[in-house]
Amino acid sequence: YKNNQNIHFVFEINDIPYFKLADILITDISSRSLNFMLTGKPVVITGIPKVYFDSPVNSERMEAILKGSFYAKNLNELSSVIDGCLGKKDGKEALRKEVASHVFSHQSSAAKEYVKLIAGIIE
Secondary structure, three states: OOOOOOOOOOOOOOOHHHHOOOOOEEEOOOHHHHHHHOOOOOEEEEOOOHHHHHOOOOHHHHHHHHHOOEEEOOHHHHHHHHHHHOOOOOOOHHHHHHHHHHHHHOOOHHHHHHHHHHHHHHO
């Protein structure tokens, strides 16, 4: 993917302005995936060891993120997972909306302001 001009790697801490430009987010398990779900666009999770999914500490968070995302176990699966997400309805649009709504609606007023900030940046 290095030579593909349609793929961009963002290493900035404040990556929210790039959400508007992106067609898809490929990430490890992080709150970034939940933030990106606010856009309604596909999220692909990769690079996470199976043991992380089984941890009771992470189970609720993992369940929420995976519900609205696609998972590629390894780099060999990544290409086909991406192909399944791009250029058409991916089947998880409603789930992403549900996850983002659930995660951000049960938060403090500061979290609600954060959601408004993200929405303002990506619109």
